[in-house]
Amino acid sequence: MAINSDQDIxxxxxxxxxxxxxxxxxxxxxxxxxxxxxELARNIVSxxxxxxxxxxxxxxxxxxxxxxxxSDSGPGIRDIRQAMRDGFSTSGSLGLGLPxxxxxxxxxxxxxxxxxxxxxxxxxxxx
Amino acid sequence: xxxxxQRKTKLPSTFEEEYRSAFGECAQRGGEAALSRAYDLGRRAxxxxxxxxxxxxxxxxxxxxxxxxxxxxxxxxxxxxxxxEFLAETLSPYEMAHRGVQDAIVALRQLNETLEEEIKRIxxxxxxxxxxxxxxxxxxxxxxxxxxPKPQKExxxxxxxxLNQVEKQLRRYSHELRPTVLDDLGxxxxxxxxxxxxxxxxxxxxxxKTTVVGRLPGPIEIALYxxxxxxxxxAAKHSKASRVRIRIGRKNRLFCCSxxxxxxxxxxxxxxxxxxxxxxxxxxxxxxxxxIGGTLSIDSARGRxxxxxxxxxxxxxxxxxxxxxx
Numbered sequence: 001m002a003i004n005s006d007q008d009i010x011x012x013x014x015x016x017x018x019x020x021x022x023x024x025x026x027x028x029x030x031x032x033x034x035x036x037x038x039e040l041a042r043n044i045v046s047x048x049x050x051x052x053x054x055x056x057x058x059x060x061x062x063x064x065x066x067x068x069x070x071s072d073s074g075p076g077i078r079d080i081r082q083a084m085r086d087g088f089s090t091s092g093s094l095g096l097g098l099p100x101x102x103x104x105x106x107x108x109x110x111x112x113x114x115x116x117x118x119x120x121x122x123x124x125x126x127x
Numbered sequence: 128x129x130x131x132x133q134r135k136t137k138l139p140s141t142f143e144e145e146y147r148s149a150f151g152e153c154a155q156r157g158g159e160a161a162l163s164r165a166y167d168l169g170r171r172a173x174x175x176x177x178x179x180x181x182x183x184x185x186x187x188x189x190x191x192x193x194x195x196x197x198x199x200x201x202x203x204x205x206x207x208x209x210x211x212e213f214l215a216e217t218l219s220p221y222e223m224a225h226r227g228v229q230d231a232i233v234a235l236r237q238l239n240e241t242l243e244e245e246i247k248r249i250x251x252x253x254x255x256x257x258x259x260x261x262x263x264x265x266x267x268x269x270x271x272x273x274x275x276p277k278p279q280k281e282x283x284x285x286x287x288x289x290l291n292q293v294e295k296q297l298r299r300y301s302h303e304l305r306p307t308v309l310d311d312l313g314x315x316x317x318x319x320x321x322x323x324x325x326x327x328x329x330x331x332x333x334x335x336k337t338t339v340v341g342r343l344p345g346p347i348e349i350a351l352y353x354x355x356x357x358x359x360x361x362a363a364k365h366s367k368a369s370r371v372r373i374r375i376g377r378k379n380r381l382f383c384c385s386x387x388x389x390x391x392x393x394x395x396x397x398x399x400x401x402x403x404x405x406x407x408x409x410x411x412x413x414x415x416x417x418x419i420g421g422t423l424s425i426d427s428a429r430g431r432x433x434x435x436x437x438x439x440x441x442x443x444x445x446x447x448x449x450x451x452x453x
Contacts, residue, residue: 006163014159028215034159035219038166086227095227096170096220103226 003070004050009041012053019055020066023126032104033066033124039101040070040120048074048117058123065106065125073117080110142168142175143185146217150189153213154206165216173220186214236418243349247305254301261294299324303356313341314348315375318355322373329363337375339382350415351384351437354423357408358386358435366390366433377441384437392427 001012013034020030037053044051051072058067077083086099095103098120102108107123146168153161172182190210197206265287272283302308303324309317315337322333342348355373362371368390375384399409412435413423420440427433 010160010163013163017159027212031212031215031219032222034162034216035166035223038163039223086231095224095230096173100220100223100227103230104223 001053002050003041003044003053005045009038009045012041012055013037016055016066016068019057020124023057023064023066025066025124025126029124033068036101036104036122036124037068039097040068040122043098043118043120044070044072044074048072051117060125063125065123067121067123068105069119069121071117071119076114076116076118077110077112078114080112084110142171142177145171146182146185147189150186150210150213151193154193154209157209162212162216165213166219169217169220172217173224179218179221182217186210186217232414235414239415239418243305250301250305253297253304257297258294261290261297264290306352309348309352314343314352314355315339317348317352318373321352321356321359322371325359325363331363331371332369333359333371333373335373335375339375339377347419347439350419350421354412354415354437355384355386357412361408362386362388362390362433365393368432380441382439382441385434386437387432387434389432392429392431392433394429395425395427 001015002008003012016037017030017034020033021027025033041053044053051070051074054069054071056067056069058065084099084102086095098110101120101122105122105124107121107125109121110118112118149161149164149168153165190206193206193210194203197203268283268287268290272280275283303321306317306320308320315335319335322335325331326333343351359371362368366388368388371386371388373384373386377383409423409425416423416437416439422438424436424438425433426436
């Protein structure tokens with residue numbers, strides 16, 4: 001789904017939470033999933049203005065999980081290592097932003113090309 | 128045309144007003160939009176440095192008001208469920224930040240260990256490698272001197288004298304960086320050795336009194352040595368003190384080490400919050416002690432000298448390290 005306004009963020013959160021509950025995640029985990037969606041969407045809106053969030057159910061051998069893909073064709077990130085370092089964003093606190101999302105979720109992948117855009121893929125597995 | 132005053136709803140400004148308003152919306156209509164607001168509020172709370180206690184109290188008051196106004200057990204149940212969701216959402220940014228801080232602490236401890244290894248390596252390089260080079264220089268000078276007439280021979284002799292001093296100093300620095308005494312005889316002899324050096328260089332009288340003997344587990348000895356080293360460096364650099372007293376002993380079930388100077392003192396809070404070298408030094412001491420289960424209290428004020436008190440549970444003396452690293 002497209003992300004370019006606060007309303008879109010709300011919709012993405014709602015769908016993410018509903019999917020998480022459907023898969024049997026705890027309410028607490030569903031909250032953390034919604035939080036990750038907010039952080040990723042916030043990144044899209046503030047750095048690329050518009051982008052997309054895709055939610056998927058993922059399956060691996062015996063477990064099920066949820067995957068969130070946040071992509072945009074914005075300016076991209078020149079130095080990913082720096083972007084993943086705590087306290088480097090404008091968030092004003094240690095541990096928010098992308099590094100925060102990495103800690104809330106189980107899997108985290110980021111790909112970015114300056115001038116082409118950014119794609120962040122995160123997964124949370126059901127225990 | 129609309130003007131600001133014609134708008135019916137003026138946006139709430141303070142965090143507290145905004146919290147009550149969003150919480151009210153959540154309780155009335157529920158829905159993701161209200162939860163999304165809760166999340167934004169959590170982030171705002173972090174940037175405004177609200178404590179979790181403040182949020183808990185604000186939440187409790189708001190909920191209390193709503194429950195008092197609501198009719199019927201079913202509505203109360205609804206309100207409680209909405210309140211739980213709303214609070215969890217507000218706190219989720221704190222959860223993120225908390226996990227970040229936990230990771231940072233682990234990283235800091237690992238960094239400390241890496242630094243300790245690095246210091247060992249440098250101390251070795253200064254002592255052994257530089258020492259060997261100096262020996263080579265001595266031999267080369269002796270070769271040169273053999274061919275020279277007497278007055279120049281004497282000049283070379285003076286150069287050799289200076290080289291001897293360089294060697295002595297290097298040896299001294301190397302030992303202070305990572306004293307072999309620390310490994311061989313323990314942290315108290317190591318501190319005595321360090322104090323001698325600092326005392327000479329900074330023209331400071333340093334008195335050490337101890338009522339404990341015996342060795343502590345390795346990581347604890349290293350931590351204590353580093354903390355006393357930092358304290359002595361501070362005393363020599365900043366305090367303008369003329370005397371330092373170090374007392375080491377046991378008190379009930381606590382093992383105590385105090386370092387006291389008669390210098391100019393400092394404003395503890397200001398220095399700790401300024402994040403400069405000295406503030407970081409104090410935080411570093413505290414962090415090292417946390418790593419071995421100890422605490423540090425700092426007592427100082429402008430014009431009153433400084434007293435650092437290190438306390439550890441006494442069972443570490445018998446080699447039962449409490450959460451000792453590694």
